[in-house]
Amino acid sequence: MMRQNARECFGTHFEGQHLSLSDLKEKPNIQNHDYLYKNNIPAYPESVEFHVQKVSHVTGEQGLEGIFLNSGFRQPSEMVASDQHHFLWWALSVTPDDRSSADERFLASLFPHRSAAQLRNQPPVLEHFTTSKAFQKKSSYGNFCFTFSLKELLWHYGKQFCYDDQSPVMHVYETVLYPKEIQYTVVVHPHYVKIYDRCPRLPKYGDGVCGYNGGAMWWRCQSPSEAYENKLEVNIFARSVSVSPNHREEYYVWDHVCVAFHMEPGWVLHVDRNKLLKNVNACEISQPCLLRAPETPLSLNEAEHVLANLKASMGWGLECGGWR
Template sequence: MKRRNNRGVTETYFEGQHLSLSDLKKEKPNIQNGYLYKNNIPAYPESVEFHVQKVSHVTGEEGLRGIFLNSGFRQPPELVASDQHHFLWWDLSVTSDDRSSAEERFLTSLFPHRSAAQICKLSPILEHFTTSKAFQKESSYGNFRFTFSFRQLLWLYGKQFCGGQSPVLRVFETVLYRREILYKILVHPHDIHLYDHYPRLPGQEDGVCGYHDGALWWCCQAPSETYKLKLEVNKFNCSVRVNTHREEYYVWDHVCVAFHMEPGWVLHVDQNKLLKSVNACEISQPCLLRAPETPLSLNEAEHVLANLKASMV
């Protein structure tokens, strides 16, 4: 199905499903997307399993000041007024430790008979391929990133909006853009029944993404937007090598989490925790800041954040 989102971009979406890259390719000719069906992409690490404990919310300067003014997170007033959606959005925040653990799992899957010590001696490869926006420090959505553990965020949400119970996690949507695959996870209170028709999010590693033991797991299928390298695997001598390749453009995939928010709800966070959780970042292209927000340079953003923190001491 197709629709235009609140930024005026046409997207293809599948409700209640997290469709893998191979599943999406089977939708041809229902999906008109040239990048999705390219068959000349060089070999790369496919189906790499990340276990991510942190999520991040990025905003502009006005959003930053509003978060501290409200002591927490809420929908922007203009979106509440237009009734466009009822969600607070967070992205996975993949750390270097997350990547190292994912690499070890990936190499172990390639060479299951090698010991952990032998696996550790192999040349790092993921750092060459995890180059999409899912792994970048920059963001299209603003200069200020708030980062929390997902477990802590669920606890705060459950305490404030779920009567102390754990919230419900569901498979929300797969959304396909020109060169981007987005998997949406939904979080909501038990007494909100708008989403009862969506399946529960998997706990164990069965599918594209899920939640287990405090971590969001994600089977990343397309870690780069542009491929200039190829992965060579030698099963005979149990080695891996990265070589150069002609540049090829492709789709990339990532995961975001949507917390259901009623109009007027504020997900309150202690001011000290807010201060510790925020940092400045550069704007990446395309810039998706909503007016009247304007992009800042990294130096300008750091200056704004330093002044804000100094005013709160």
């Protein structure tokens, strides 16, 4: 189903499913998605498994002020007034350590029995390919990035919105295909909210796109770049992998995972202000800029000054690592 999201971007939605790249290619009559069907993409690491413990929420200057005013996260008033589902959106935040571990898993999947010398002599591979927005510090959604462990957020959400100390439920919500992007959405909600029961539960294990287990979201990334300027070369005899420049840059779809927390009108996911201050950083805006009016993009220097002034106004002593 083709529809427009809250930021006026059109995408094709597949509800209750996380469809792989190959699954999407087999779907008939998907229009305006030419990148999906390109067949000249150079070889790259496919279906790389990341184990990601952290998620991030990015907002603009007014959103930043609202989060500290409310001591937590809530839906913007204009979104609450709409008839859409009320979500608090978070993206997976892939760390350098996450990428290193994924590199090791990818190489082990190709060559399970490498010698110690082969292990030492193999340079990292993924750093040449993980260039999409899923791996960048920049964001299209604002200049201020809050980063938390997903496990901690689920704990706060369960304590505040779930009855009888129940843990929240996680479901496979949908796949959204944009012209250059595949978004996999996981929805988090209390047990008593039944509107997502048509969606399958998010798996702990399996061969799907993503799941949650042991405090981490595992994600099998199928296309880690928006534009492939390198190609992967596998030497099965030397049991090694190398990277070489491609003759031209090839644009393609890229994929990522979002976690959407169900929020009723008036709900605020409260987090201690001390933690909010510790876990927020300024970041650059990437294109396309998807800030909602009246928010405006700032330079990184401007955003850092805004954040420094906010911390100073709240009596945050950086030399003490906390409140003065």
